[in-house]
Amino acid sequence: RRPKNFPPGPITLPLLGNLHNLSLDNPLQDFERLRLKYGNIYSLYLGSKPMVMLCGVQAIKEALVNKAVEFAGRPQDMYVNITTESKGVILADYGPRWKEHRRFALMTLRNFGLGKQSMEERILAELQHTSADLESSIGKFLSPQVMFHNASSNIICQVLFGMRFDYNDWTMKEIVRCFTENAKLANGPWAMVSLNNHNNIPLIFAMFFRCNDPDSTFSEDLLSMYSLDLHFAGTDTTSNTLLTGFLYLMTNPDIQERCQAEIDRVLEGKDKACFEDRHNMPYVQAVIHEMQRIANTVPLSVFHNTTKDTEVMGYTIPKGTMVIPNLSSVLSEEGQWKFPRGFHPENFLNDQGEFVKPEAFMPFSAGPRMCLGEGLARMELFLITVTLLRKFKFIWPEDAGEPDYTPVYGVTLTPKPYFMKVQLREMH
C-alpha cells in the first residue's frame, strides 16, 4: 500500500510491484503512458521498493533545485552499488565524501585547463587523429561508433591519466587494468618526484597525493572506481550525443550545409576553431543544442534518493525514497518547445535568428548533482562538430535505406549502428 499522500500510480502486485507494467527492453514509452494517466509526478513499485517519477520542467525544478538537499541523495541498495561499492562520485550518497570528491573533480578539470586554452588545444589535437581516420575512409563506408567513442575517451583519458591511446589499440579496452598498474607506479618512485606545476598534473596523480593525507576521504582503493566513473561518464555520453547528432546531420543535408556556410564565414582565414567562436555561430549552436535535445542521452538522469521527509507538487515523499528525474519528458515537453518532436534547430533560435536556450533544455539535469562534466562536454561537442563539418561532408549512403532513429535503451541512449560516407570539402 502506498503511504499517505504519496504520489498516485498503478495497482501493485505482490512481489512484482509494478514490474509487470514496464517493458524491460525499453520502459521509456511505458513511463510516458503512465505520465499521461497519472500526471507529472507518480509512483511505481520495483518489487517492494517504492520510487517516484518526476516529469516535466516544473516538477523536476521544484525538487532538484528548490529542494536541492532533500533530493540530492543516491540510492544505496541497487545492484550497481554492489559492483561499485558506491565509490566514486556518480553513485556516492549525499554527504561530506561526495562533496569532497565532487569539488576535487571540478578543481582538477579546471586546473587541467577547462575554461582555459589548454583543454581546447587537447581536444583539437585529438581531432587531428579523428580527421586522419576520416580521411583514410574517404570513398568507403565508415562506422562512426568506434571513432566517436575513441575521440571522447581519449579526451577524458588525458585528464585522468595524462595520456591518449592509439585508435584500434586494444589497450583502450584494458584501460582500467592499466590504471591499476599506473597506481602501483605512483606508489613507487613517482611519489617522491616533486611536481611543481600542479596545473598540469593528471587527476590520477593529483589524487594520489590526497591519498597520503590522513584527514582525506580519498584512498587508493577509491581511486580506481573514481577514474572508472569519470571515464564512463565522459565517454559514453559525449560519443552517443555525437552519434545521434551526425545521424541527423546526414539525413538533413540542408541543415548540415547551413552549418558549414556559417562555419566557413566565421572561420575564414583561421586555421582552427576555438570555443569562443560559438558566440558568432548562433545557427551551429542551435544545431548542437538540438542534437543534445533529440539525442536525449541520459533519459532518466542518474537516480536520486530523498535525504529527508519532504514534499513536492503537494505530495509527501518519505526519506530514503528513490526518485527518477525523467529528463526525457522535459526535452520533449509539450508547451516548452516550438517543435517538441523531430529535429528542428529553430527550437533554439528566436525570430531574429539569435541563439536562445529554453528553460527546459536540461540534458545535464539540474541542482547540486547536476553533471559536473557539462563544461567539458559542451566544449567537446562544439569543437568536434565545427572542426569535422568544416573539413568533411557527411553523407547518408544511398543504399542504406530509410534511417531508423529509434534509440537502443540503456543508462545512455545510443542510435542503432549505422554507416556514413565522407567526402573532403574544399577549405574556405
Ligand code: HEM
Ligand atoms: C553530452 C555529455 C553529457 C551528458 C548529457 C551528461 C549528463 C549527465 C546527467 C544527466 C547526470 C546526472 C545528474 C543528476 O544526477 O541529476 C550526470 C552526472 C555526472 N556526469 Fe555527466 N554528462 C555528460 C558528460 C560528462 C562528462 C564529459 C563528464 C566527465 C568529466 C561527466 C561527469 C559526470 C559526473 C561525475 C556525474 C555525477 C555527478 C554527481 O553525482 O555529483 N559527464 N551527467
